[in-house]
Amino acid sequence: MEDGNHLLFIVAAYGAAGGVVAALIAWVMLDYRTQSAKLAQFESKGIVRGIAGQAAAIREASKDA
Amino acid sequence: MAIVDLANPSRFLKIANSVIPWLGGLTVFAFAFGISQAILAPDDYQQGATVKIMFLHVPGAWLGMLAWGIMSISALGTLVWRHPLADVTAKAAAPIGAAFTFMCLVTGSLWGRPMWGTYWVWDARLTSVLVLFLLYLGVIAVWRTVEEPSRAARAVAILTLVGAVDLPIIKFSVDWWNTLHQGASVFRRGAPTIDPSILVPLLIMTGAFTLLFITLLLAAMRNEILRRRVRTLRLMQASVAG
Numbered sequence: 444m445e446d447g448n449h450l451l452f453i454v455a456a457y458g459a460a461g462g463v464v465a466a467l468i469a470w471v472m473l474d475y476r477t478q479s480a481k482l483a484q485f486e487s488k489g490i491v492r493g494i495a496g497q498a499a500a501i502r503e504a505s506k507d508a
Numbered sequence: 509m510a511i512v513d514l515a516n517p518s519r520f521l522k523i524a525n526s527v528i529p530w531l532g533g534l535t536v537f538a539f540a541f542g543i544s545q546a547i548l549a550p551d552d553y554q555q556g557a558t559v560k561i562m563f564l565h566v567p568g569a570w571l572g573m574l575a576w577g578i579m580s581i582s583a584l585g586t587l588v589w590r591h592p593l594a595d596v597t598a599k600a601a602a603p604i605g606a607a608f609t610f611m612c613l614v615t616g617s618l619w620g621r622p623m624w625g626t627y628w629v630w631d632a633r634l635t636s637v638l639v640l641f642l643l644y645l646g647v648i649a650v651w652r653t654v655e656e657p658s659r660a661a662r663a664v665a666i667l668t669l670v671g672a673v674d675l676p677i678i679k680f681s682v683d684w685w686n687t688l689h690q691g692a693s694v695f696r697r698g699a700p701t702i703d704p705s706i707l708v709p710l711l712i713m714t715g716a717f718t719l720l721f722i723t724l725l726l727a728a729m730r731n732e733i734l735r736r737r738v739r740t741l742r743l744m745q746a747s748v749a750g
Contacts, residue, residue, distance in 0.1 A: 449558050449622050456618040460564040463611045464720065467604060471727040478734035485741040492740060 515592050517733045524730045531723040538716035545709035552706060561619040563710055566694065567717035568612030572640060573675055574721070575605025579647070580672040583665035593729070595661030596736075598668065599651055600728035604721060606644035613637060624688060632681035633689035636674055643671040657736060 485491070542563070552559035578601050585594025616634070617627040628634065647664050654660035682691045693701045700707055 449556055452618045452622050453557060453560050456561040456564055456615040459614045459618070460568070460611050463607050463614075467607050467724055470603070471724055471731065474731040475727065475734070478731055478738055481738045482734060482741070485738070485745070488745075490741050490745050492737060492744075 517592060517596070520593060521730060521733055524726045528723060528726055528730070531719060531726065535716065535719040535723050538712070538719050542709065542713040542716040545712050549709045550705050555619075555623060558619055558622055559706060561615050562706075563713040565612055565615040565619060566710060567714045568608045568610075568615060569637065570714060571717055571721050572605055572609030572612050572637070573678060574718075575601045575608065575725075576640065576643075576668070576672065576675060578725075579605065579668045580675075583668040583672075586661050586665040587669075595657065595664070596729050596732045597725075598661065598664060599657075600725055600732050602644055602647045602651065602664075604724050604728060606641065606648060608717075608721070609637065609641045609644060613641060629688050631687040631689055632685040633678065633687050636678045636681050640671075640674050640678060643667070643674065647671075657739075 546560055546563045549560065549563075551557050555562075579598045582591075582594045582598035582601070585591035586598065613634075616637075620629070621627050647667055650664050650667060651660050654663060679692075681687060682689055694707070694710070702710065
């Protein structure tokens, strides 16, 4: 097979690998943004982890009631 | 700091937050150097320019197997030691390992067409790597199906340890069976059979991909810890509201 045809396979391989790497990076970054935003949403409502957080959440709920 | 200190997810997050940007920068630098070396590498006397596909295919194969190896150690961590980060590691590694295995299969096919005259052949090496990819999909499916993370972790751990049998099959398939795929040329007894002008860029690219893998794994583990915190808070909110 001629070199010109080989070039197509090489470009396709690098394109596919670039696509896989880009997809992985995008997945990790978007997921981080999503989870951070969800945590911030809970924090803004005063819901935080740990015993102190649970006590605060219960106090908040009893105030509402 | 002892390695066991990393078992604390909060401490892990603190370390990951400071390490990930540096690892990311190092990865970019390693890829810039690796790709420049790959471009400058001479054509192979048999493969011609298609040898440049090997700079992607070999790292893909290595990382596909490494990820399953990490998942297998994590599976032991889940089943035997109940290590807090073990199933976080296993869950984070699965999609990354699947992606690199996919990259290995696709780049291998694109190399096979001009060199072998076919994109695919059911020989032992190719088939066992395809099995690894399907195992990854199975593990990801279990993670997504079972909602309770600790229950999912145990099921995945068993599947992972069973699937680990595929790793030596992949490695030694070219020795045990008569395959179209070439035998080991880098990781073998004695010196590698590849000329240094091609071996050096190959090793640099493998190093760059490995750095990328470590960066992505740490970032995905961080995401998984955050996801579990969100889940805990959601349950807490539901129990307080109820």
